[in-house]
Amino acid sequence: MNKNAIEGKVVFLTGAGSGIGRATALKLSKLGARLALSDLNIESCRETAKQCAGGPHQVTLLNVAEYKRCIDTVKDAIGYFGRIDHVFNCAGINPTARDLVDCSEDYFDKLVAVNLKGVYNVTKATIPYLRSGSAIVNVSSICGVHPHKQMAIYCATKYAIIGFSKSMALELGPKGIRVNVVAPGYIETPTNASVMAGEEALKKTVEQVAIGRMGKAGEIADVVAFLMGDESRYMNGSVVEVNGGTG
Template sequence: MASLGATLALCDINIDGLQATVDLCKGEDHLVEVADVSSSDACSNFVNSTVSSLGRLDLVFNCAGVNPTAYPLEDMTDVYFNKLVDTNLKGTFNITRAAIPHLKAGASIVNVSSIMGVSAAKHYAVYCATKWAVVGFTKAMALELGQKQIRINAVAPGYINTPTNAGVVAGEVKAQEEKVAMGRMGQPEEVADVVAFLFSDESRYMNGSIVEITGGRV
């Protein structure tokens, strides 16, 4: 989005990750703040700071999330459950709710679900629940916000080569790639390009859509 001329307001709980991201975003003076999206107050403060500093809010990308660990349900702790729900679902809710009063006709929101938000996998019950919830939330909000000419869609990525996958051993990577028709993991920019499309006028009649980005996952 920065390469397309957007001025960004970036928030994350990880200051090092934030700095690494803004260093890649050349051009305008981007706003950077540390915030925990599970906190409604933190989200409201961040959105208000964005509008105060940049003058307006046009686009919202809810991409904060916690990747899952495979657990049988009886082995899952309350701490693990709350971490996934608070970030993956409540974070999306908090930022969206805070942003709506500042959005005008033509604005667009993109949420991140997952391939596990449209298909299930054993030992990932809570993660699936949060990502299916993002799908339902997106479709319901499309009905609410569409009347204001504000669009909201979601992407559902499959196996993407991100830093959270860096610790996966080579054998597991190969096993994942064998489940993809194109025979490889996706790259982050291949998700980003779809997000940029959903923000653009080229997708102006897409609202409540869930776009799978999987390379043809078997």
């Protein structure tokens, strides 16, 4: 990674309080980026900022499902930094494996509001401030590429992210703004369903991965940084699967 491609850039980053969001914030800060960090858990977001190198960095409480709040948060970031160069839409809700008949309307609404509408909200709010050379990276999932039983609603949101991102790549590409997607596989984060389910569930998950282990959040962060850098300058509308070899 060419540090100069990220150094001094301002990145608007959601879901920064933990997992892939925090790992990406740490990665980008080491490369010299200035970060507008947001999360629904403000204390976790502040902890991320403390761990980041460089700065200044901004920390904001944000529920990405609330459009007006997204507009206001983006305006606050512009007021703080003067610009936004890149966007990382990482905020999301992990799934709970359950048959569709056992899924409530509230569960459906919550996943769609955060995982899908949240990306729409932040993307729409930031577009007026982006310029040629900017990059948007959205987080889909292995569940947005391959169907999984008992995860129909989550899969629907993550498949939708890919369609949305590819359409935005066509819309924004002529302006010099690239939109790409990272699709993580089984990543070792505190909210991962296999991790929370215990050792036996974790073992079954690992058996599905050719490399033979769960991924690390930092390994996704490396790809996000690449997608924002000059080395990926001809990538637009791409979906990068980072899953250790998972069928």
